[in-house]
Amino acid sequence: MTRLTRNTLPLLALLSGCAAPLSQAAVSLDRTRVIFPGGEKSVSLGISNQNAQLPYLAQAWIENEHAEKITSPLVVLPPIQRLEAGATSQIKIQGLPELSLLAQDRESLFYFNLREIPPRSDKPNTLQIALQTRVKLFYRPAAIAAKTGANQTPWQEALTLTRQGDRYLANNPTPYFVTLIDATKTLESASASDFKPLMIAPKAQVDLGVSAKALGDKPVLTYVNDYGGRPQLQFHCSADTCTAKPVTSQRCPSSHDVLT
Structure with missing residues (x-):
């Protein structure tokens, strides 16, 4: 069995009545970028299996700005999970104490990756394509986080x-x-x-x-x-x-x- 991986960024938001483009991925993410606020212990992301017939595995990890896989100062839990057909679930990005070593006067850049792993086919000579979503992940220190309820200029x-x-x-x-x-x-x-x-x-x-x-x-x-x-x-x-x-x-x- 051969598996090919290609990147896709599904656009999920509906913007002022604009129709969002459809993603071909079976496993999709509920956002196009992730903000990790300083002071928070973790951030939860929603994922779903858009395939109504087949279960998929969802594998997730974080990369630094140089596209290197990391396990600190942020870690993904669970790193892999099974999604039944049509099911939804959550992935947690957990902050570690090493976050305090990052710059606290500006954002730091990471990338969140989500790869779908299709079930093994019982048919010979089958080509299976595993799609991968990669979105920007910003660590936003508490010192520069927007105040709750404040009407701030972008x-x-x-x-x-x-x-x-x-x-x-x-x-x-x-x-x-x-x-x-x-x-x-x-x-x-x-x-x-x-x-x-x-x-x-x-x-x-x-x-x-x-x-x-x-x-x-x-x-x-x-x-x-x-x-x-x-x-x-x-x-x-x-x-x-x-x-x-x-x-x-x-x-x-x-x-x-x-x-x-």
Whole structure:
């Protein structure tokens, strides 16, 4: 029996009436990113077996930002479990004391992996495909966690752009990671052809990867929030510096967005 593994990121959220793309995976996760708040001992994730006829094994693990499998400072419990046909279950991400060794003034990046293992086929020469979901896992220290019930401005709105020649540099002054998935010249225009989704680390600066001419003097960037939503920011430039304002309407996610 041969098993092939390929990555997929199922988009599960329904955003303002937008239909989410369907995943081919039998075992699916209930979110597109994981936030582990500082001060919490664990976080529980929901998983389900979308196959109505067959049981599957669900294997889970965590990787660091270098795609290396780790067992500290976060660990997955249980690392493997059986899901009956159509069943749901939970996976716990447990924090260990080593979390205190991470930076406490900004987020740290990990990756949560969930692989489905199909039942062994009793038919000869059968090709079985095991799909794997990989999503970003952010450890968010208590010092920078949002206060419960507080109506806070999304930190992504603090992004600024700096024009250098024919390039835009995106500046992230916040202690949070920011994922950008689209860049356009106007609210109505198509995506800049050379733009590729990128993530800006806390207190970091990156080149958007497209010419300033392609984005004009009122660039529109789309980011991913904690809930998988895709809000937009329109930038207004004065000289070589551009500041962001939120766009009230929300765009529907495309299949291109699913891999972020």
